[in-house]
Amino acid sequence: MTTTDPTLTGDHTTPTDGRSGPGDGTGTRGTRIIGIATIVAMGWLVAFGLGFSPEDRDQRESVRLLYVHVPTIWIAYLAFIVTAVASGLYFFGKKKSLGWDRLAGASAEIGTVFVAVTLVIGAMWGRLTWGVFWQWDARLTTTALLFVTYVGYLAVRRLGGTHEQRARRSAIIGMLAVLEIPLVHWSVRLWRSLHQDASVLDADGDVTMDGLMLFSLFVGVIAFSLLYLWLVIHRTRVMAMEDLLDDRLLDDAVAARRAESVGGRPSVRTSNHTSDRASDQVSDQEGTT
Amino acid sequence: MEDAGFIIGGYVLTFATVSFMGWRVLRAGKRLGKQVPDADKNWL
Numbered sequence: 001m002t003t004t005d006p007t008l009t010g011d012h013t014t015p016t017d018g019r020s021g022p023g024d025g026t027g028t029r030g031t032r033i034i035g036i037a038t039i040v041a042m043g044w045l046v047a048f049g050l051g052f053s054p055e056d057r058d059q060r061e062s063v064r065l066l067y068v069h070v071p072t073i074w075i076a077y078l079a080f081i082v083t084a085v086a087s088g089l090y091f092f093g094k095k096k097s098l099g100w101d102r103l104a105g106a107s108a109e110i111g112t113v114f115v116a117v118t119l120v121i122g123a124m125w126g127r128l129t130w131g132v133f134w135q136w137d138a139r140l141t142t143t144a145l146l147f148v149t150y151v152g153y154l155a156v157r158r159l160g161g162t163h164e165q166r167a168r169r170s171a172i173i174g175m176l177a178v179l180e181i182p183l184v185h186w187s188v189r190l191w192r193s194l195h196q197d198a199s200v201l202d203a204d205g206d207v208t209m210d211g212l213m214l215f216s217l218f219v220g221v222i223a224f225s226l227l228y229l230w231l232v233i234h235r236t237r238v239m240a241m242e243d244l245l246d247d248r249l250l251d252d253a254v255a256a257r258r259a260e261s262v263g264g265r266p267s268v269r270t271s272n273h274t275s276d277r278a279s280d281q282v283s284d285q286e287g288t289t
Numbered sequence: 290m291e292d293a294g295f296i297i298g299g300y301v302l303t304f305a306t307v308s309f310m311g312w313r314v315l316r317a318g319k320r321l322g323k324q325v326p327d328a329d330k331n332w333l
Binding site for chain 2: 062227238
């Protein structure tokens, strides 16, 4: 198994003497810069979204919610596309690098949280604009379906088995689930919808927004893009460490089983659920050989 | 501002959600980072 991880390129070097220090976590100089930029961009989003942006002629003040609602769904689309591409690179790649699988999983997690934010903020916007929190409208329903699909994807990732089995299963779902995005995006045109049509990503390229409103939206997109980048790097590194520790538990369980088979005492006692999973993996492997 | 409760509440909810996610990821990184030698952290 290879541990090559495409996102794990860093620029920070720390001593490896086991002492507490910057090497304890998943941060590097690069992620700290992205983190600070994210906080600054979020501050700008609050300033423009709640302060400088004018109210809309039709939507009035509720337009301010769109500076969160629209960027979160756009970045969620991006996250799910990254999941699909990384899944494809794992599934069809010759090296079968689990780094791609971890990138796919991390990106899907973040995308799912962003869709949840989109749905909640959209419901609040709907209450102010339409008078109701929810309608079984085409756009809302397909977005909810997208959310449920990726919750399912994340559930599949947590099923038992080896890392390779997890990667294969989830890669197939990751590549198929992304096909829902065009359905969500064009649902307002495919069906009669209560939801408004696109104001920026229109098919004919027209932008029908006031300049300051468009700039506020742009700030939101930048802020959530940086947040996504920061989260995906950290989460991928956490997953790499989880896999590494899982492998060690598996090795320990194999050693313990071997010791039992020759009549010796097991050298390692396993006591948590992760270890049980490792033991299950040993059983699986022994069953297949 | 009209409907300030909904609008400010929406922003607060969003930032609380993403902050919680960020905090969880960082905390997991700190916790696991103590168990994994630096040599295995290929981002360092």
